[in-house]
Amino acid sequence: GLDCSPHRDMISYYTFQHILRLYCFVLFMLCLLMYYNTKDEDDAEDFLPTGHAYQWTSRVKKRLIAHELQDENLNVPVLFYFSYFSKLQNRLDDCETAPSIFDINFSNTYWQLVNIQSPQIFIFSSFLDTRPLSRINVNQYSGPAIRILAMVKGDLEMISEIPLICKVWTGQTVSSAQVQSADLLWYKEWGWNSPDRLQAYLLSCPAADLGRRKTKDPGLPNFVLPAGQRALAIVQDTCERPSNLLLLNEPEKERSEGLAVCLKGLSFPDKDISRDLAEWIEIQFALGVSRIVLYILDVHWRTRLVIKEYSRLYQQKLQVIPISLPGNLPNTPKLSLAG
Numbered sequence: 001g002l003d004c005s006p007h008r009d010m011i012s013y014y015t016f017q018h019i020l021r022l023y024c025f026v027l028f029m030l031c032l033l034m035y036y037n038t039k040d041e042d043d044a045e046d047f048l049p050t051g052h053a054y055q056w057t058s059r060v061k062k063r064l065i066a067h068e069l070q071d072e073n074l075n076v077p078v079l080f081y082f083s084y085f086s087k088l089q090n091r092l093d094d095c096e097t098a099p100s101i102f103d104i105n106f107s108n109t110y111w112q113l114v115n116i117q118s119p120q121i122f123i124f125s126s127f128l129d130t131r132p133l134s135r136i137n138v139n140q141y142s143g144p145a146i147r148i149l150a151m152v153k154g155d156l157e158m159i160s161e162i163p164l165i166c167k168v169w170t171g172q173t174v175s176s177a178q179v180q181s182a183d184l185l186w187y188k189e190w191g192w193n194s195p196d197r198l199q200a201y202l203l204s205c206p207a208a209d210l211g212r213r214k215t216k217d218p219g220l221p222n223f224v225l226p227a228g229q230r231a232l233a234i235v236q237d238t239c240e241r242p243s244n245l246l247l248l249n250e251p252e253k254e255r256s257e258g259l260a261v262c263l264k265g266l267s268f269p270d271k272d273i274s275r276d277l278a279e280w281i282e283i284q285f286a287l288g289v290s291r292i293v294l295y296i297l298d299v300h301w302r303t304r305l306v307i308k309e310y311s312r313l314y315q316q317k318l319q320v321i322p323i324s325l326p327g328n329l330p331n332t333p334k335l336s337l338a339g
Contacts, residue, residue, distance in 0.1 A: 074321060075110065075125040076101060077247040080169070080229035095239040096174040098231055105243040111151070111326035112244035114234045116162075119154025122198070122326035126232045126246045128207060136180045136204045146177070146232065146248065148203040151326045156182045156201055165238060166205035168248060169231045176238050177205040198327055203234070258290030265323050267297040269333035274306040281310055285317070295323045298333040 063082075070078040081101050105113040107122055114121040126148045134145050146166050156162065164179040185200040186193070193199065230250070233242035261284055266273075284292055292314075294307065310318050324331050 075247050075249075076104070077229050077231040077245060080231045080247070083229070097241075098169050099233065099242045099245050101245065103243070104245055107326050108324040108329075108331055110322065110324050112246065114164075115240065115243040116164075116236060119152050119156055119162075120198075120327060121156070121164075121234070122151045123203075123234060123244055123246060124149045124151070124323070124326075126248050128230075128248055128250045130251055136206065141180060141206050144207040146205050146207045148232070148234065148246070150182075150201045150203055151198045152182075152201050153198050153327060154195055156199075163236060164203070165235050166203075167233045167235055167238065167242065168207075175209040177207065177209065179203050179205045179234070198329065259288065260291040260293065261289050262293045263295065265295040265297040266299050266303075267333070268300055268303060269298045270300065272300045272302045274300070274303040277303060278306050278310070281318070285314075291317055291319070293319045293321065295321050297323060297325075297331075 066078055066082045070076075078101070081098075105115070107113050111122040111124055114123060126146060129145045129147050135142055136145055146168070148166070166177050166179060168175050168177075181202075181204045183202045183204070185202055230248035232246045232248045233244050235242050266277075281292060296307070299307070307320055311320055
């Protein structure tokens with residue numbers, strides 16, 4: 001018969017090569033996992049309190065948890081706290097230290113209380129406004145600005161008599177700017193404007209110190225920001241220990257053109273508006289709207305399913321933001337409609 005031993009030897013040789021490659025790959029993956037589980041482990045441990053159930057979680061999984069927490073808490077700077085605060089809290093001066101997330105004075109889940117006697121100020125979210133025509137008080141300031149959505153119990157229109165400061169953490173730097181305007185977002189002619197009721201305000205302060213300009217032309221306020229998340233607090237004194245800490249939302253890198261539509265907080269706990277809402281969303285996109293933002297208080301379960309499906313279909317065009325009523329206002333679905 002034919003001698004097939006050379007062929008058998010060749011098969012054995014290639015089998016050995018495959019096994020060796022598989023072994024090397026497995027060894028590489030193990031080394032990679034060990035590297036990520038040990039590198040900067042101390043920094044990762046600072047993210048969650050001592051004794052917490054997460055303390056035995058690997059560094060990789062902790063980062064995944066941090067991103068999940070950020071997705072669930074849109075206006076809290078979770079990633080900032082994870083990446084910066086745990087590393088810098090012992091290096092910064094007392095006047096520069098940011099509050100821990102666990103020290104924030106939350107109100108009804110999504111709002112934060114500013115540490116001030118009167119009036120009561122609840123802040124919800126903050127945004128960096130880098131539009132070329134951005135203004136504060138018309139002729140008072142021109143350039144990039146920070147906008148904060150707030151609810152206030154009392155009169156805040158005389159902002160000069162109530163000195164408030166925007167304090168911003170950007171990596172290892174801390175900057176401050178005076179709140180220069182408080183614009184009421186509700187026409188008094190609509191009613192619901194007694195001093196003992198919460199009113200919606202837009203607080204504004206300059207943001208020129210946060211980045212460097214792209215151009216020397218002072219008429220063009222576009223500027224370059226350092227990498228990483230930024231956190232913001234509202235205080236009355238720069239050395240005050242803040243009771244709030246918001247994520248400073250920034251514009252997308254590629255400026256989008258078009259029209260955005262915001263829908264105020266939906267509160268239909270018993271009424272199914274899923275069909276009407278789906279029709280309204282389709283009409284908006286058919287008319288050329290490029291982005292829709294939905295604020296949700298409480299809706300019927302069918303409506304919630306429709307919102308979830310549209311969020312999946314239009315991930316870049318439809319944003320859903322959960323919201324509540326701040327302060328002592330009721331958030332029980334049916335009771336909140338009684339007022």
